[in-house]
Amino acid sequence: MAVTLVFLIFASLIVLYFYLTRNYKYWQKRGVPSPEDVFPGIGNMWDFFTMKTTFSENCRNIYNKYKGYSMVGFYNFTMPTLMVLEPQLVKTVLQTNFASFHENTLKIDPDLDPLLANNPFFTYGEKWAIGRKRLTYAFSSMRLKMLLESVKQVCVTFEDYLNRNLNKVAKKEVELKDLFSKFTAQVVSGAGFGVDGLCFDEERQSESFYSLGKTFLDPSLLNNIIFNIVFFLPSLGKILRARFLPKKADHFFRSLVTEVFEQRRSDGVRRNDFLQLMAELERMEGDKFDLGVLTSHAVSFFIDGYETSSNVLSFVGFQLASHPEVQKRLREEVLSVFARHDGVITYEGLKEMTYMDQVISESQRIIPTLGFLTKVCTEDIELKGSDGLVCRVQRGTPILIPVHGLQEDDRYWKNPEIYDPDRFSPDSKHSIEKFAFLPFGEGPRICPGMRMAQLQMKACLATLLRKYSLELSPKTQVPLKMTASSFLSAAVGGLWAIIQPI
Numbered sequence: 001m002a003v004t005l006v007f008l009i010f011a012s013l014i015v016l017y018f019y020l021t022r023n024y025k026y027w028q029k030r031g032v033p034s035p036e037d038v039f040p041g042i043g044n045m046w047d048f049f050t051m052k053t054t055f056s057e058n059c060r061n062i063y064n065k066y067k068g069y070s071m072v073g074f075y076n077f078t079m080p081t082l083m084v085l086e087p088q089l090v091k092t093v094l095q096t097n098f099a100s101f102h103e104n105t106l107k108i109d110p111d112l113d114p115l116l117a118n119n120p121f122f123t124y125g126e127k128w129a130i131g132r133k134r135l136t137y138a139f140s141s142m143r144l145k146m147l148l149e150s151v152k153q154v155c156v157t158f159e160d161y162l163n164r165n166l167n168k169v170a171k172k173e174v175e176l177k178d179l180f181s182k183f184t185a186q187v188v189s190g191a192g193f194g195v196d197g198l199c200f201d202e203e204r205q206s207e208s209f210y211s212l213g214k215t216f217l218d219p220s221l222l223n224n225i226i227f228n229i230v231f232f233l234p235s236l237g238k239i240l241r242a243r244f245l246p247k248k249a250d251h252f253f254r255s256l257v258t259e260v261f262e263q264r265r266s267d268g269v270r271r272n273d274f275l276q277l278m279a280e281l282e283r284m285e286g287d288k289f290d291l292g293v294l295t296s297h298a299v300s301f302f303i304d305g306y307e308t309s310s311n312v313l314s315f316v317g318f319q320l321a322s323h324p325e326v327q328k329r330l331r332e333e334v335l336s337v338f339a340r341h342d343g344v345i346t347y348e349g350l351k352e353m354t355y356m357d358q359v360i361s362e363s364q365r366i367i368p369t370l371g372f373l374t375k376v377c378t379e380d381i382e383l384k385g386s387d388g389l390v391c392r393v394q395r396g397t398p399i400l401i402p403v404h405g406l407q408e409d410d411r412y413w414k415n416p417e418i419y420d421p422d423r424f425s426p427d428s429k430h431s432i433e434k435f436a437f438l439p440f441g442e443g444p445r446i447c448p449g450m451r452m453a454q455l456q457m458k459a460c461l462a463t464l465l466r467k468y469s470l471e472l473s474p475k476t477q478v479p480l481k482m483t484a485s486s487f488l489s490a491a492v493g494g495l496w497a498i499i500q501p502i
């Protein structure tokens with residue numbers, strides 16, 4: 001009896017081993033270089049699996065080891081995945097041969113997360129085209145000027161909040177991600193949904209958009225686990241009925257959009273928000289918008305815009321606090337632009353803040369919010385690298401774009417570890433290697449919210465730097481270490497700074 005049991009356990013382990021390693025000859029058979037340290041079931045993701053590194057850092061390490069090649073095949077757990085290493089091939093995937101790579105790998109279960117089912121990030125084909133069209137419509141120059149009016153309101157509330165907090169004390173220690181999340185959540189509530197998000201109202205914090213966002217977007221351990229199950233282990237997610245957007249948030253957004261959109265449809269008063277623009281677009285197209293789909297698009301504004309923008313702002317704040325000379329130069333620019341524009345934020349004034357663009361871009365280069373992009377091959381295609389390597393990519397193969405690796409490769413960036421906004425100066429930026437800098441992606445799937453994000457980030461920084469300075473707090477753990485379980489870059493222990501009036 002005992003012998004039979006031991007035999008059964010042994011046989012099951014062998015079967016499991018063969019099952020978990022069934023794909024591990026995939027790249028060898030195709031003559032594509034591939035790292036040898038493959039662990040059964042874990043593939044080349046050991047450091048990520050053991051939480052030594054983030055997913056992005058794990059991929060960057062593979063990039064650094066194989067950057068002499070044009071492509072490397074690796075095993076993302078059991079899945080053979082192709083990483084394209086040279087900018088020319090990145091261009092092929094993201095732009096030139098978009099038809100063969102037009103889907104992202106992350107998918108959503110529409111039954112569990114109906115409000116994410118129409119988000120352009122997770123869709124393709126007609127659904128994708130409609131979602132992109134609506135967001136792109138809202139973020140054209142003319143309409144951005146209109147949305148800026150709402151952002152300006154947020155800047156006033158933000159400044160009041162800072163004044164209120166810093167009137168009583170000479171300096172205050174703040175966690176930058178937390179501070180900027182309040183700002184971007186307030187922007188989404190005002191410019192997205194046309195309501196006051198209460199993010200700077202200390203007494204009603206629990207009802208705010210900021211608190212709502214934190215429940216599912218904050219990189220807490222629980223949220224990271226849910227995120228990884230929903231996106232990386234969808235079969236388990238189905239069994240556990242795990243959803244990204246909690247039911248409470250789903251109800252909240254549906255009733256808010258229904259109520260506000262009905263008002264926008266019937267109201268003659270012109271407002272400065274996304275739903276107003278959608279009501280205009282609906283009138284132009286002459287067809288009633290489906291409210292579920294529209295809510296999904298408005299929620300894209302929240303999900304894709306709020307966490308990413310506050311994430312970038314927090315790392316820019318960290319760089320400014322760590323590089324006082326950059327902060328001083330940026331403040332000089334901000335003050336001189338305000339002086340030329342009667343002390344108010346204007347669309348033209350923000351455009352004139354070109355050093356600020358450099359500061360933000362360099363921060364996004366050195367710590368990308370999203371350190372990798374993933375696409376899926378949708379049509380068989382042959383990729384040829386400049387080193388002569390040829391790979392016949394099969395439909396269904398995931399493709400990884402190593403944003404993090406490319407953005408710190410010393411073949412494209414001189415002294416890549418140094419934070420130097422002058423790389424993006426008017427004299428230098430033309431020599432930046434195309435497709436080696438991808439903070440917003442590239443090609444037909446490039447982030448449609450890029451200009452909205454830049455606008456709100458610049459307005460926020462201008463409001464802050466005009467009257468206040470940032471100094472790095474000893475509470476920030478330098479050098480920064482990133483939270484291994486987080487999808488977007490998130491510093492362990494937070495980014496703490498001391499803020500005081502200038």
Ligand code: HEM
Pocket residue numbers: 094104119120121122132135300301302304305306308309312369370373438439440441442444445446447448449450452453454
């Ligand atoms: C600083 C803030 C932001 C960053 C760093 C960022 C970054 C990105 C990146 C890297 C992608 C993937 C592009 C690709 O797959 O090639 C993306 C896609 C997307 N972003 Fe943003 N984003 C930001 C703000 C926003 C905002 C404010 C919105 C507002 C609506 C937005 C909406 C989207 C959408 C809908 C997609 C999917 C596009 C598609 O697949 O066609 N993003 N973003």
